[in-house]
Amino acid sequence: MSHGDGTRVVRAGLPDAEQGAPFLPGPVFAGPFHLKGDVASSEWAYTRYGNPTWARYEAALAELERGEVVLFASGMAAAAALLLTSLRPGSAVAIDADCYLNVRRLAQTHLEPRGVEVRLAPPAGLADAVQGADLLWLESPSNPKLDVYDLVALADAARAAGALTVVDNTTVGPLYQKPLVLGADFALTSATKHLSGHSDLMLGYVATRDPDRAAGLRDWRRDAGAVPGPFEAWLGHRSLATLDVRLERESANALALAELLGARDDVSGVRYPGLRGDPGHEVARRQMSGFGTIVGFDLGGRERAERFLARAELITEASSFGGVQTTAERRLRWGGDDVTEGYIRLSAGCERTADLVADVERALHA
Ligand SMILES: *Cc1c(COP(=O)(O)O)cnc(C)c1O
Numbered sequence: 001m002s003h004g005d006g007t008r009v010v011r012a013g014l015p016d017a018e019q020g021a022p023f024l025p026g027p028v029f030a031g032p033f034h035l036k037g038d039v040a041s042s043e044w045a046y047t048r049y050g051n052p053t054w055a056r057y058e059a060a061l062a063e064l065e066r067g068e069v070v071l072f073a074s075g076m077a078a079a080a081a082l083l084l085t086s087l088r089p090g091s092a093v094a095i096d097a098d099c100y101l102n103v104r105r106l107a108q109t110h111l112e113p114r115g116v117e118v119r120l121a122p123p124a125g126l127a128d129a130v131q132g133a134d135l136l137w138l139e140s141p142s143n144p145k146l147d148v149y150d151l152v153a154l155a156d157a158a159r160a161a162g163a164l165t166v167v168d169n170t171t172v173g174p175l176y177q178k179p180l181v182l183g184a185d186f187a188l189t190s191a192t193k194h195l196s197g198h199s200d201l202m203l204g205y206v207a208t209r210d211p212d213r214a215a216g217l218r219d220w221r222r223d224a225g226a227v228p229g230p231f232e233a234w235l236g237h238r239s240l241a242t243l244d245v246r247l248e249r250e251s252a253n254a255l256a257l258a259e260l261l262g263a264r265d266d267v268s269g270v271r272y273p274g275l276r277g278d279p280g281h282e283v284a285r286r287q288m289s290g291f292g293t294i295v296g297f298d299l300g301g302r303e304r305a306e307r308f309l310a311r312a313e314l315i316t317e318a319s320s321f322g323g324v325q326t327t328a329e330r331r332l333r334w335g336g337d338d339v340t341e342g343y344i345r346l347s348a349g350c351e352r353t354a355d356l357v358a359d360v361e362r363a364l365h366a
Helices: 005-011 052-065 075-086 101-114 123-129 151-160 211-224 230-240 243-262 281-287 302-311 353-365
Strands: 068-072 092-096 117-121 135-139 164-168 186-190 204-208 268-271 294-298 327-330 343-347
Touching (some): 005 243, 052 204, 052 230, 068 075, 075 101, 075 186, 075 204, 075 211, 092 123, 101 117, 117 123, 123 151, 204 211, 243 268, 243 353, 302 343
Parallel strands (some): 092 117, 164 186
Antiparallel strands (some): 186 204, 268 294
């Protein structure tokens, strides 16, 4: 029988029932494993080459992604693996100009000087920018501006141009959006965010349907050494079971806040793909099965944004997103993103909706 993903995550990657054994075996902590004689005689030899705790979590994530999964130490380790294994001197990559700041910086600081042409383009320019390129790098919804891109159309354009497509799926994640099903060659997710969901670890992964490309990424991980810790991988796997319930509450909270903010005339530029009237709503409805937990809005200036963050009791001021606590930040405090001084990116947590809405209303009023 085939179950929905919200049900599958509860048991994904668990071993078959065995009398007296735990449901999810604990992390396997090892550098080297016992290995006598022929090195091919054991699946496990040295953790940088592979670890059974990773393998279980990868198998669980593969069920969600509909492709093979290669786990890394962080989302950026996964991004670096993709960029460095896909591009070489003379290659060109077309990158969404609103994509995650560190991805742009990595490409410009370390690839451009090595002879890779890095073409940053706004959403509307990506189909042109991919002509003659080897790789198209997308993020939808984008972080931090929450623009929604037509992934099917852009992956088609890339394929026609002979380029591979990467979708950084971190802002919404694989339960609500499946880039490989939409035509991407690679899906990248920082599991530091919703997948782990408790703001206490760093992990990332790449999913692909092509076994050779997956093998290439595993070889890169072994040789470059950006390997996840077994404890982090185990915690990530342990958190997967509650992904659906967490996202359900968090997304309901995000929608309630977006509706509240959108109805006020002292708040502008509210972005949430689930909001009717959001520029991305129609495309989001086609390609996402849920709209996620992140809301963007503009409080008109730095001072009001800072005051709001200081006064809201249920909003923890922090970067990142996808945790059980509601967090938010004035994004421009980092510099480097094309957003206004008063732009706040908020990640809705698992608090009761009525409490969160009341808190935000009070903090706006103050
Ligand atoms: C956080 C994030 C990353 C990087 O992930 P880390 O786990 O922090 O390395 C990449 N892309 C997006 C969209 C992110 O939000």
